[in-house]
Amino acid sequence: MHRKTPLKIIGSNAERTRLHNRKVVLGHLRSHGKLGRAELARLTGLSTQAMSNIIAELESEALILAGERQTKGRGLPAVQYTLNPAGAVALGVEVRPNAILCALVNFLGDTLYTKRIHIESSAPAVVLPAVKTACDEALSSIGKNAPPVLGAGIVMPGPFGRVGLTGAGKAELVGWDDKDPQALFEDVLQVPVRVENDATAAAIAEQTTGSATDLQSFCFVYFGTGLGLGVISNGEILRGAFGNAGELGHVVVERGGRLCSCGNRGCLETYTSRMAAREFLQKRGKSAENQKDLSDLLAVNDPDLEKWICEAADPLAQAIGTLENLFDPEAVILGGAMPPELLERLIAKLNLIDATVSVRADRTLPRVVRGASGWMTAALGAAALIIHDTYIPSISKVA
Amino acid sequence: MHRKTPLKIIGSNAERTRLHNRKVVLGHLRSHGKLGRAELARLTGLSTQAMSNIIAELESEALILAGERQTKGRGLPAVQYTLNPAGAVALGVEVRPNAILCALVNFLGDTLYTKRIHIESSAPAVVLPAVKTACDEALSSIGKNAPPVLGAGIVMPGPFGRVGLTGAGKAELVGWDDKDPQALFEDVLQVPVRVENDATAAAIAEQTTGSATDLQSFCFVYFGTGLGLGVISNGEILRGAFGNAGELGHVVVERGGRLCSCGNRGCLETYTSRMAAREFLQKRGKSAENQKDLSDLLAVNDPDLEKWICEAADPLAQAIGTLENLFDPEAVILGGAMPPELLERLIAKLNLIDATVSVRADRTLPRVVRGASGWMTAALGAAALIIHDTYIPSISKVA
DNA sequence: TTGAATACTCAACTTAATTGAATTAAATCT
DNA sequence: AGATTTAATTCAATTAAGTTGAGTATTCAA
Numbered sequence: 001m002h003r004k005t006p007l008k009i010i011g012s013n014a015e016r017t018r019l020h021n022r023k024v025v026l027g028h029l030r031s032h033g034k035l036g037r038a039e040l041a042r043l044t045g046l047s048t049q050a051m052s053n054i055i056a057e058l059e060s061e062a063l064i065l066a067g068e069r070q071t072k073g074r075g076l077p078a079v080q081y082t083l084n085p086a087g088a089v090a091l092g093v094e095v096r097p098n099a100i101l102c103a104l105v106n107f108l109g110d111t112l113y114t115k116r117i118h119i120e121s122s123a124p125a126v127v128l129p130a131v132k133t134a135c136d137e138a139l140s141s142i143g144k145n146a147p148p149v150l151g152a153g154i155v156m157p158g159p160f161g162r163v164g165l166t167g168a169g170k171a172e173l174v175g176w177d178d179k180d181p182q183a184l185f186e187d188v189l190q191v192p193v194r195v196e197n198d199a200t201a202a203a204i205a206e207q208t209t210g211s212a213t214d215l216q217s218f219c220f221v222y223f224g225t226g227l228g229l230g231v232i233s234n235g236e237i238l239r240g241a242f243g244n245a246g247e248l249g250h251v252v253v254e255r256g257g258r259l260c261s262c263g264n265r266g267c268l269e270t271y272t273s274r275m276a277a278r279e280f281l282q283k284r285g286k287s288a289e290n291q292k293d294l295s296d297l298l299a300v301n302d303p304d305l306e307k308w309i310c311e312a313a314d315p316l317a318q319a320i321g322t323l324e325n326l327f328d329p330e331a332v333i334l335g336g337a338m339p340p341e342l343l344e345r346l347i348a349k350l351n352l353i354d355a356t357v358s359v360r361a362d363r364t365l366p367r368v369v370r371g372a373s374g375w376m377t378a379a380l381g382a383a384a385l386i387i388h389d390t391y392i393p394s395i396s397k398v399a
Numbered sequence: 400m401h402r403k404t405p406l407k408i409i410g411s412n413a414e415r416t417r418l419h420n421r422k423v424v425l426g427h428l429r430s431h432g433k434l435g436r437a438e439l440a441r442l443t444g445l446s447t448q449a450m451s452n453i454i455a456e457l458e459s460e461a462l463i464l465a466g467e468r469q470t471k472g473r474g475l476p477a478v479q480y481t482l483n484p485a486g487a488v489a490l491g492v493e494v495r496p497n498a499i500l501c502a503l504v505n506f507l508g509d510t511l512y513t514k515r516i517h518i519e520s521s522a523p524a525v526v527l528p529a530v531k532t533a534c535d536e537a538l539s540s541i542g543k544n545a546p547p548v549l550g551a552g553i554v555m556p557g558p559f560g561r562v563g564l565t566g567a568g569k570a571e572l573v574g575w576d577d578k579d580p581q582a583l584f585e586d587v588l589q590v591p592v593r594v595e596n597d598a599t600a601a602a603i604a605e606q607t608t609g610s611a612t613d614l615q616s617f618c619f620v621y622f623g624t625g626l627g628l629g630v631i632s633n634g635e636i637l638r639g640a641f642g643n644a645g646e647l648g649h650v651v652v653e654r655g656g657r658l659c660s661c662g663n664r665g666c667l668e669t670y671t672s673r674m675a676a677r678e679f680l681q682k683r684g685k686s687a688e689n690q691k692d693l694s695d696l697l698a699v700n701d702p703d704l705e706k707w708i709c710e711a712a713d714p715l716a717q718a719i720g721t722l723e724n725l726f727d728p729e730a731v732i733l734g735g736a737m738p739p740e741l742l743e744r745l746i747a748k749l750n751l752i753d754a755t756v757s758v759r760a761d762r763t764l765p766r767v768v769r770g771a772s773g774w775m776t777a778a779l780g781a782a783a784l785i786i787h788d789t790y791i792p793s794i795s796k797v798a
Numbered sequence: 799t800t801g802a803a804t805a806c807t808c809a810a811c812t813t814a815a816t817t818g819a820a821t822t823a824a825a826t827c828t
Numbered sequence: 829a830g831a832t833t834t835a836a837t838t839c840a841a842t843t844a845a846g847t848t849g850a851g852t853a854t855t856c857a858a
Contacts, residue, residue, distance in 0.1 A: 006615065007615060007633055007634060008442075009423050009426055009427070009634075009792065010423065010443055010444040011419070011420040011423045011424075011443035011444055011445040011815095012411065012416045012419050012420060012815090013416070013449070013814080013815045013816075013844085014413075014416075014813095014814075014816085014843075014844040014845050014846080015815085015844070015845090017411045017412070017413075017416050017844085017845065017846080018844080018845065020410070020411050021410040021411060021845090024408050024409065025410075027408055028408070036805070036806095037805070037806070038804075038805050038806075039805095043407075044408075044409055044410035045409040045410055046409075046410040046412065046846080046847095047846070047847055047848080048805075048807095049806090049807080049808090049846080049848085050410070050412070050845075052806070052807075053845075053846085069805090069854090071854095071855070072804095073803080073804080073855085073856075074802075074803045074804060074854090074855055074856045074857080075802090075803050075804020075805060075853095075854070075855060075856080076803090076804055076805040076806065076854045076855065077804090077805080077854070077855075078804085078805055078806085079805085161761075163755075163756045163757070163759050164753055164755050164756065164757070164758025164759070165754055165755065165756055165758075216405065216406060216640065217639060217640035229725065231725075233637055233638070233640075233644070234406055234638065234639075234640070235408075238632055238637070239632070239633065239727075240616060240632060240633075240728065240756075241615065241616035241632075241633070241727055241728055241729045242727055242759070244727040244756035245725060245726055245756075246725060246727075247724040247725070247727070247755070248724070248725065250724050250754065250755065251720075251721045251725065252717050252720060252721065252752070253654070254654055255652070262754040263753070263754045264720075264752055264754050314654075318651055318654065321650075321651060322721065325646040325647070325649050325650050326628065326630075326644060326645060326647065326650065326722075326725060327637070327644050328638075328640055328641055328642070328643040328644040328645075328646070329639065329640055330640045353651070353663055354563055354662070355563040355661040355662045355663050356562075356563050356564065356646070356649065357558045357562045357563065357639075357641070357644075357646050358562070358563070359563025359564075360560060360562050360563070360641070362560075393408065410846095411846090412813085412845080412846045412847075413812075413813040413814050413815080413844095413845075413846055414814090414846090414847095416813090416814070416815080416845095417814065417815090420814090420815090435836070435837095436836070436837070437835075437836050437837075438836095445815080445816095446815070446817080447837070447838090448815080448816070448817085448837090449814075449816075451837070451838070452814075452815085453814095468823090468836095470823095470824065470825090471835095472824085472825070472834080472835080473823095473824060473825045473826075473833070473834040473835060474822095474823075474824060474825080474833090474834045474835020474836060475821095475822055475834090475835055475836040475837065476823075476824065476835090476836080477835085477836055477837085478836085478837090
């Protein structure tokens, strides 16, 4: 993630073909739930015989389960296959400056275990062993004969590399600057590791288990430390050249507007983010340090919070218009470390621009939807990322 | 393009594997220029034997040429293969409300022929036969024994489908609303057809023959009728759910700013576009109907044009900051139907935001670069799109 | 009850990859 | 200069994983 890897386009052979086809099958099972061999063969464009072989292989590895035969009109009823929730697990870890959040999910992306651990320092020498311990604990929580671990997703605060935004008050990890986190974590955990930013991980979680399971293209606006954006476009994760795509918080929504910690004026983050809410309420003598504070204020219909929501909605609506015009998503999803009801209210207050490419006569979905929220969103997303990788084929490219 | 196709993830077999591998080989030959079999085998991760077979096949089809053996250190010098410029051709067509621009390019994307044809109506019944005639003429221009035609790229003004921006003064084609242009053109031309918007096509042209040949991720800001954006991210075209991604012209850069034909206020297009320039100069009694007018004004250092450039630069700089933060590209390229010198001046005047993820210590490229410009940019891009398809593998997905 | 439709299996075949040994030609060593 | 090493390439045999076609089982419908 940290440095630009001139992506390598590689060829395919029989072995890679099978790997690809396995992923294709798992992907279809995920999105359809239940399918017979013949139908899978039709969906994938493979012969029923090939499908039979692949299914047999997947079943022998316990990644899928044979169900009842299901009668649908004439002919021999097809044996219905489903993903086996207990077929595999994935780890997800969010590394923050002062804490490590660890999650374990099953093959469907459902949560099996979560834990928060405080850390004194974010230096690699502290973080790596702590993560190792946390992961071991997570795995032992599910008993002796655990299913295979597909890998570990790690979420670290971006942006990656030394960029213009660095040092701009972002909650950064110290001591990681010249390190390759992927290699370090892989070394410690002894499983395949992927490193992503929080917003992207959350977006993948949303696609795996949340409100975007049917969406191929969407934007996930993530309320984290700042304001992030995860973009899935036609099923692919948008990462950008250096893995820093989606820095929504520093998109300028008001020329010459509020001074941001990055040095610019008018960044969206200064209006619409947890930080912005906290400062707004602080000035009015109210504390909003965490989600509970916000929930409490919301529960009593605090007028100041209400005022903030109104103030935050306009810049956000403008930014959403920009996202719609630039990415043409099926929907924009709002989620992250904000109380769900607050997100709902914010969405209700949005005065969306009515002339973007997303305003279509044939829309069925609302333009803006609430997604998963909570502390663990990013860590669960990190784990979902690993699950995602087993569904999404990518023969042609190798980092 | 027009309707959302729930993209089909398909399996692979030996035949599709070979197709994939051929593309991979052609892609590497394109980006490296000259390569031997052994080196190609290493790059692609295939065996030298497999490479030998693929090379033999491609050579027999005249898509590649065997060159001299080239000595590099010890061992048997490798025969160097290159793409055969005359190995194949592709057609590109831009359909405008009042004209058809037709282009023919060779296998490297170099221009072989261009032509502009006036049309009285943009109705399918007029456009389709006119395009057919134009393409036939283009093909006959290169003589009798023409190489195989890979396909035709068609550029039509977006956005596609009935969206909020429709009817907002965009130069639209009438009579195409409920049609499937891809099928119609394929039927008439009898070659594979791809339909894209102008900005995306121009971006691909830039990657094939222009200043982005080494870039995997970039944003192409296209001065056309309005202001478009083509995004290539990690080698993939960003299209969005409905093919309407990149509607940069209607991104709001100034809240409550100038009234735009779309109904909103402060759209970038009202400040920075050909249209904006024309109106600005018109108010000052100067005509700027076409590129030549602008070139002439530029040549005499017209103070009004200079003033416009200054005025247009600020909103554009802000938008570029947004693109950098959202897409994290290697560079932003400016091109399209504007005189090259004007683009240069505009770039020189840009006061770029200095806190985006694109501001990196290790940058080698400038953040903003001038790209190809001229009338034919989009039509040539459409043709380049077809060439591009023969280089870029995409086993897994089918529209 | 019989025939058509559908799912699935078995066995033979095909494609396109891999593997290992042999061949050629240049660079380096003695 | 001649021997040795290195690298590119081909030849022949093998292998993985797909396809094809024939045959069986099960259900629906006439």
